[in-house]
Amino acid sequence: MTDALLAGELPLPPRPDYLRHGATISSWLATTDHKRIAILYAITITFFFFMGGAAITAVRLELFQPNGWLLTSDTYNKLFSFHGIIMVWFFLVPSIPNTFGNFLLPLMIGAPDVAFPRLNLFSWYLTVAAGAFTVYALVAGGVDTGWTFYTPYSSMFSNTHVFAAAAGVFVVGFASIATGVNFITTTHMLRAPGMTWFRLPLFVWAIYATSLIMVLATPVLAISLLLVIAERVLGLPIFDPARGGDPILFQHLFWFYSHPAVYIMVLPAMGVVSEIIPCFARRRIFGYDFMVYAMLAIAGVGFFVWGHHMFVSGQSALASLVFSFLSFIIAVPSAIKVFNWTASLYRGQISFESPMLYALGFVGLFTTGGLSGLFLASIPVDIHVTDTYFVVAHFHYIMVGGSVSAFFAGLHFWWPKVTGKLYPESWAKFAAILMYAGFNMTFLPQFFAGYLGMPRRYHTYPAEFQIYNVMSSAGAAVLAIAYLLPLGYLTWSLFYGGKAAKNPWGATGLEWTTGSPPPPKNFDRQPRVDRGPYAYHAEGMSAGTDPPEMQNARETR
Amino acid sequence: MNSLFRLPEASTHAVTVDHIFYLLLFLSGATVVLVFGLILLFAVRYRRGSPAKRGPMPEILSREFEIGWTVATLLTFAFLFWWASSADLSSLAAPTGALEIHVVAKQWMWKTQHPNGAREINALHVPLDKPVHLLMSSQDVIHSFFVPAFRVKKDVLPGRDTDIWFQANKSGTFPLLCAEYCGTNHSMMRGKIVVMRQDDYAKWLVQQPEGDDLAHDGARLFVSQGCSGCHAVSSNVHAPRLAGLYGRAVQLADGRTVSADDAYIRDSILQPKRDVVAGFEPIMPSFKGLLDDGEIQSLTAYIRSLREEQQND
Numbered sequence: 026m027t028d029a030l031l032a033g034e035l036p037l038p039p040r041p042d043y044l045r046h047g048a049t050i051s052s053w054l055a056t057t058d059h060k061r062i063a064i065l066y067a068i069t070i071t072f073f074f075f076m077g078g079a080a081i082t083a084v085r086l087e088l089f090q091p092n093g094w095l096l097t098s099d100t101y102n103k104l105f106s107f108h109g110i111i112m113v114w115f116f117l118v119p120s121i122p123n124t125f126g127n128f129l130l131p132l133m134i135g136a137p138d139v140a141f142p143r144l145n146l147f148s149w150y151l152t153v154a155a156g157a158f159t160v161y162a163l164v165a166g167g168v169d170t171g172w173t174f175y176t177p178y179s180s181m182f183s184n185t186h187v188f189a190a191a192a193g194v195f196v197v198g199f200a201s202i203a204t205g206v207n208f209i210t211t212t213h214m215l216r217a218p219g220m221t222w223f224r225l226p227l228f229v230w231a232i233y234a235t236s237l238i239m240v241l242a243t244p245v246l247a248i249s250l251l252l253v254i255a256e257r258v259l260g261l262p263i264f265d266p267a268r269g270g271d272p273i274l275f276q277h278l279f280w281f282y283s284h285p286a287v288y289i290m291v292l293p294a295m296g297v298v299s300e301i302i303p304c305f306a307r308r309r310i311f312g313y314d315f316m317v318y319a320m321l322a323i324a325g326v327g328f329f330v331w332g333h334h335m336f337v338s339g340q341s342a343l344a345s346l347v348f349s350f351l352s353f354i355i356a357v358p359s360a361i362k363v364f365n366w367t368a369s370l371y372r373g374q375i376s377f378e379s380p381m382l383y384a385l386g387f388v389g390l391f392t393t394g395g396l397s398g399l400f401l402a403s404i405p406v407d408i409h410v411t412d413t414y415f416v417v418a419h420f421h422y423i424m425v426g427g428s429v430s431a432f433f434a435g436l437h438f439w440w441p442k443v444t445g446k447l448y449p450e451s452w453a454k455f456a457a458i459l460m461y462a463g464f465n466m467t468f469l470p471q472f473f474a475g476y477l478g479m480p481r482r483y484h485t486y487p488a489e490f491q492i493y494n495v496m497s498s499a500g501a502a503v504l505a506i507a508y509l510l511p512l513g514y515l516t517w518s519l520f521y522g523g524k525a526a527k528n529p530w531g532a533t534g535l536e537w538t539t540g541s542p543p544p545p546k547n548f549d550r551q552p553r554v555d556r557g558p559y560a561y562h563a564e565g566m567s568a569g570t571d572p573p574e575m576q577n578a579r580e581t582r
Numbered sequence: 583m584n585s586l587f588r589l590p591e592a593s594t595h596a597v598t599v600d601h602i603f604y605l606l607l608f609l610s611g612a613t614v615v616l617v618f619g620l621i622l623l624f625a626v627r628y629r630r631g632s633p634a635k636r637g638p639m640p641e642i643l644s645r646e647f648e649i650g651w652t653v654a655t656l657l658t659f660a661f662l663f664w665w666a667s668s669a670d671l672s673s674l675a676a677p678t679g680a681l682e683i684h685v686v687a688k689q690w691m692w693k694t695q696h697p698n699g700a701r702e703i704n705a706l707h708v709p710l711d712k713p714v715h716l717l718m719s720s721q722d723v724i725h726s727f728f729v730p731a732f733r734v735k736k737d738v739l740p741g742r743d744t745d746i747w748f749q750a751n752k753s754g755t756f757p758l759l760c761a762e763y764c765g766t767n768h769s770m771m772r773g774k775i776v777v778m779r780q781d782d783y784a785k786w787l788v789q790q791p792e793g794d795d796l797a798h799d800g801a802r803l804f805v806s807q808g809c810s811g812c813h814a815v816s817s818n819v820h821a822p823r824l825a826g827l828y829g830r831a832v833q834l835a836d837g838r839t840v841s842a843d844d845a846y847i848r849d850s851i852l853q854p855k856r857d858v859v860a861g862f863e864p865i866m867p868s869f870k871g872l873l874d875d876g877e878i879q880s881l882t883a884y885i886r887s888l889r890e891e892q893q894n895d
Contacts, residue, residue: 098766169761240613266741279741312648338737339744342674353659360655370624372636392617396610403666405599409733412761477589478730480761482767513772
């Protein structure tokens with residue numbers, strides 16, 4: 026408020042922040058405040074994260090032995106299917122957009138709320154209803170199609186609860202679309218005076234690009250699942266070749282959504298990391314406009330690479346060539362981003378608080394995962410390793426190593442803003458390092474197993490792969506501890522943590538100019554923007570040479 | 583079979599794939615060293631409060647720099663695409679004269695059939711150094727024929743044929759796996775590929791015991807080729823009954839006794855005058871040239887199955 030005081034304005038009377046603005050159940054369940062809805066989402070996806078995690082814990086335990094010592098094949102198949110469905114649609118897709126996106130998008134652009142606050146709440150209710158369908162599918166006996174619902178297995182052969190699971194995913198898709206529409210409108214209509222497009226923080230750009238994909242791709246997912254249900258329940262001939270259908274059609278429809286969905290999961294993560302690295306390096310992001318174009322290119326080209334999931338499906342050689350070429354092309358913007366994050370460290374004043382450790386972990390894991398993607402874009406190599414653990418390792422590096430690390434980075438970065446509390450930093454650093462180590466212990470061996478020929482979704486497996494599975498399962502135990510730790514110390518901080526200042530990291534960005542936690546309508550006065558993001562130093566310069574005490578505490582810029 | 587880090591390169595294709603794989607591995611390794619190295623270097627050198635130089639950014643770190651690494655990445659990837667794709671294109675069509683083998687996948691087994699009719703379940707014997715062309719279809723859901731040692735994989739679809747080919751260049755036994763999730767026992771849908779020297783393969787093919795499916799083929803042939811006109815129970819022609827024949831000792835017209843094994847049955851079909859059964863006239867015509875090896879195997883299997891039926895009774 027220094028500026029306001031200097032301008033001769035009187036301080037505002039004290040008012041409760043958004044967390045204390047109402048304590049009744051209905052003030053939460055009927056709220057239209059984007060920040061409260063973000064909290065509702067956070068609680069929901071945490072619940073789903075640990076459900077999906079429990080399922081995969083049983084799977085990894087089972088894989089200690091090659092011959093199935095714990096579970097039946099059917100139970101095993103249902104567990105990995107449940108893990109995939111829950112983690113993709115009920116954790117990863119909503120994770121960063123619906124929690125941090127919801128919380129931060131209006132704050133970062135200087136708006137009091139999203140464009141459609143009621144639609145925002147409605148999409149949370151849709152998510153909960155969809156989750157209920159999916160959990161019902163599990164409780165009623167499970168679904169064993171894998172998260173991919175491949176036909177004709179899902180439409181004609183599986184006698185598990187495909188309908189309930191598909192209905193759950195169908196409904197959560199509408200939550201996704203509603204959120205996407207909301208964020209696009211918000212970004213277009215509600216930017217504060219002076220907040221031009223190229224002054225937007227990269228996180229806002231990331232959420233914007235993600236929203237475009239959500240709105241354009243998710244309807245195709247809805248179509249493909251409806252067709253599965255039409256064949257399964259109504260008996261319409263769609264994928265059944267005996268009646269003139271085509272089982273491969275489903276794969277085209279499914280991957281037309283599900284490949285862009287990978288970018289729904291990873292673009293927001295890139296946005297989070299692009300906020301954190303400049304802050305802790307005290308540097309402007311290197312190549313801001315290239316970062317923006319790279320994200321838009323990923324979102325656009327991402328729609329035209331789906332066929333690289335189908336090199337062995339019998340699609341034409343020409344189609345495979347085109348998809349292979351485009352898959353290499355889409356790797357270029359990702360590479361640019363990695364180089365730019367790295368270059369942003371050059372001549373910085375780097376400190377290594379827990380958000381930075383998580384963010385650097387993201388860069389490392391995303392680089393590893395991205396490079397393994399080049400193997401999968403090369404047709405002859407892909408033919409060998411597709412549907413093996415190589416692919417499992419690859420997409421976990423991107424979606425779990427990448428996105429989940431970034432989720433935890435964001436969680437630690439904005440936790441003081443969201444809750445107004447400080448967490449124990451040494452525990453957080455320990456968890457960040459443990460997570461990086463545990464992740465690599467879990468998934469690095471899977472690259473070897475996959476190259477040597479261990480197919481994915483195998484309940485029992487040839488004994489020569491046991492060594493890799495034991496390594497992987499042991500790593501998963503470490504990873505599980507690393508995921509549980511923050512649940513403990515962050516919860517602890519809610520009750521016993523110190524009070525957070527308005528801007529504990531000395532970060533730029535409008536969200537740090539309002540209180541921690543922010544008031545219900547975000548800003549007491551309409552913010553005005555007169556500079557680009559990440560103004561940690563003058564243009565053309567590098568990080569300042571102030572002593573560390575000054576660097577650490579930049580409450581007032 | 584597998585050593586810890588090496589998978590046998592048992593086909594000509596595997597060698598090509600591994601070359602691409604190793605180049606990618608090298609490039610990825612170099613990139614990892616570069617990126618991780620720079621991050622570590624910067625993290626140490628520009629840690630907060632370090633005496634390293636800051637101040638104005640050097641001129642070279644400009645837009646040209648960014649365009650430079652974008653173009654370099656693009657060209658590298660274009661080269662990778664070109665190299666990998668040309669390897670793929672050259673391996674697309676099976677060479678003419680390849681051994682054609684039919685593969686049928688069903689939940690949860692592989693059925694293979696050799697050109698001469700010999701069938702196998704969850705196994706496939708192939709000759710060394712000879713191109714083998716597989717024509718595959720599925721009876722139910724999508725499966726995927728995967729032989730890691732050959733670096734080949736192809737989905738096997740219901741209602742549509744897919745094909746792959748390979749040329750094995752190492753003898754031995756290699757795992758065959760189903761790589762596309764196909765339901766409960768997906769992980770048990772495994773088999774073996776046995777690569778044999780070409781003469782061993784020829785010998786093996788002849789010695790094949792026939793299975794049930796062959797017997798059904800044989801039953802059909804038994805009628806269509808006219809065997810049933812004389813050998814059926816209801817026939818008016820005086821011909822030996824075949825039920826229970828297989829494996830029995832047969833008294834011949836010239837006083838010898840032979841065992842009714844595969845060779846005897848084969849000879850009786852092709853050279854009926856040679857071993858005439860005691861008490862019957864030599865009226866049977868030769869089927870030489872009318873039946874191929876596979877059909878004779880099928881008929882033999884049928885006659886053997888007649889023995890089994892009688893024992894069941």
